[in-house]
Amino acid sequence: MLAIIGGTGLSELEGFEQLEKVAVKTSYGLVKVRLVRIGSGDKEFIFLPRHGAGHKIPPHKINYRANIAALSDLGVTAIVAINAVGAIHGDFLPGSVAVPDQLIDYSYSRDVSFFDGKLKIVHHIDFTNPYSEPIRQRILEAMESVNFHSKTDFKVMAGGTYACTQGPRLETAAEVRRLAQDGCDMVGMTGMPEASLARELEIEYASLALSVNWAAGLSEVPITLDDIHEVLEGGMEFVSAVITEIVQRI
Ligand code: HPA
Secondary structure, three states, X not given: OEEEEEOOOOOOOOOOEEEEEEEEEEOOEEEEEEEEEOOOOOOEEEEEEOOOOOOOOOHHHOOHHHHHHHHHHOOOOEEEEEEEEEEOOOOOOOOOEEOOXXXXXXXXXXXXXXXXXXXXXXXXXXXXXXXXXXXXXXXXHHHHHHOHHHHOOOOEEOOOEEEEOOOOOOOOHHHHHHHHHOOOOEEEOOOOXXXXXXXXXXXXXXXXXXXXXXXXXXXXXXXXXXXHHHHHHHHHHHHHHHHHHHHHHO
C-alpha cells in the first residue's frame, strides 16, 4: 500500500474520492489518516496530512514517530512525501519541482528514532542513500507523463540535496550561505526525521519537493507567506496530477 504524506499546501486532498477516515493508535500517539480512491479506478492510497487537518502542527512539533508507525501498522510499504521548500540552487526558481537524492539534517530536539531503548533493540540503519531510488524513479516518470515542461516554464530537478532546518522560523541569510556551501540545493523543515524513521521500519520513501520561495538572502524581495501561498496554489494542481500518476505506478 502507498501513502502520500501531504505538506504545506496539501493538508486537504481535493479532487480525490475520500473513502474513510481511519484513526490509528500507536505507541507514540493517535494518528488520523484518510483512505483515498483515484477516479473510478480501483487504486487506493493512504493520505496523511503531516501538519494535521487544517495545518495546525508546526514542523518541530510534528509527531513523526507516530505518523510513520501508523503508516507501518496500516501495511504501508511505500511513501511519497510532498515537501514545500525554499530554493537555494539557482535553477530551482519558485514553482519548480525536485526529487531530492540526498539530505543533510540540521534539525534538533526531535524524536529521531524508534530505536530509543524502550521498544526495540539498538540498530544502526544504512542511510548512505536516504531516499528510495525505485520510488524516486516512479515520481520522475509520473512527472514526465503529466508533461510538466509543456505546461509551465518551470524546471524539474531530478536530484538535489535537501537541507532540513528546525523551524518554524525561516533561516538567516548567513545560514543559507552555509547551506549552499554545504552543497544543499533546497531547504525545508519537515524532511527529517521522517525519511530515516521510514527507513528504520523498512518503508520505501522518497520526496517530491516544490520550490515555493528563494531561500533567505537569495532574492531582493522579502519572503512573505502570501507569496508562498500563491506559488503553492499554482503548484498543487500539478502535484495532484502527479499523485494520480504515481498511484498508477506504485
Ligand atoms: N526555509 C525552510 N523551509 C521552507 C522554506 C524556506 O525558505 N520555504 C518553504 N519551506
